[in-house]
Amino acid sequence: MADFRAAQQQNRTKTWVMLGLMGSVTAIAFYAAAVFMGSSSVGIVPIAVGIALAGVWGSYYGSDKLVLAMTGARVISHDDAPQLFNLVEELTLAAGLPMPKVAIVEDNAPNAFATGRDPEHAVIAFTSGILRSMDREQLQGVAAHELAHVANRDTLVMAVAATTAGAIAILSDMVLRVTFWTGGNRDNNNGGGGNPVAVIAALIALILAPIAALLLKSAVSRKRESLADATAVAFTRNPAGLRKALEVLASDSTVVHQKSNSVAHVWIESPLDNSTTSNLFSTHPPLSERIAILKQMEQGG
């Protein structure tokens, strides 16, 4: 793991494994719905997928404008903050990416995020707090991490994960509600649950599937964060910069006033998670773990 290329490869592989697992969970949930509801579930599946798609892909496509509006970020030009702008421009050369929009969020908590459906529509934003509390080297590490999200197309990856988790949640919710309302009539109408053991197994699967999907979605998010750290090092070849930046974030207790769940995953330091401990629903790996991996890269490189 001491080498950023190996770290990038490992995190990419893990992302694919997890997205594959999410696919399996989806298949199980759909199968369980079919067992449980019989033929009437056939209509529910496209509805659940449709709702999830409409909800997630709208926000994915317009993510640049949407997130800017939700966080109150202000897009800047070179003369507003020459150093920050130069720093981002430098990194686009290392990454071979077009210049993204650069934005500032008025907030005392040090944090930053990247969004946008593709590199051509990317926005990377910094809070005014992070600009005050970090030097050029640390800011470069943060900017490289955000640009890494753009290069790795994490908005797209997370949109896929969110759609899958959403579809499963909606499906499970619909099936369980319909069952609750219609009660015992189910067996008489559809005859879908001939075998009581299968029906109970399907019920358990339907209750557990949304939780499993959510866990996997969080796991994908954590892997993308680790990948972005490794890719950031590939851009700057300076693990110390990002490591020092994360140490600044770790020592700072202020949290962005952004409590909206829907944009939590975009920040470099999660505004929702407790940063010292990890749990299965965290969108970010614990800062201490990220710092330790970067330290290993410093020694290896």
Add this chain to the structure above:
Amino acid sequence: MNTSTWIVLGVVVLAVLFIVGQYNSLVRLNVGVDEAFAQIEVQLQRRSDLVPNLVETVKGYAAHESATFEKVVAARAKATAAQGVEAVAEADGSMTQALRGLLAVSEAYPDLKASENFRALQEELSSTENKIGFARQYYNDNVRSLNAKIVAIPGRFFAGMAKVVARPFYEVTDPGKRDVPAVSFS
């Protein structure tokens, strides 16, 4: 048509797709190297454009340091004329060294260092230096991918067909880094 005809047809289609894929990825890597080199040249040009302004600003405070100015001007002329990776890299190294000399001279003039104009120029210059550095890194990464693809199987079988050859790395020969200064204890 019988089954074996379909199988043969399938194999032929797959083989064609494979060859096209290999060919295209070689061409894409090759174009990537060209683009990365063009990016280095853009950044070098930007640095050259900063030079007259920088020299004028320093002259305002340190007019008699003419030897340093001449070096910078000569390096700029050399950079403008350079063609090809090796020549450009060499001119790049001379320019970096000449500018380092200019900045070292400016250290001795507190009024110059305090001037707003000079400080803005210095941020632009150091940012441009960083950009050149990252553009070099990106170029060398691309060369590395291309050169690895050309020698590895199956890429090496298609390199000739795609008329793609190994490309030179961009190596700046920085005399300042190589020469150990002679130390005298007498």
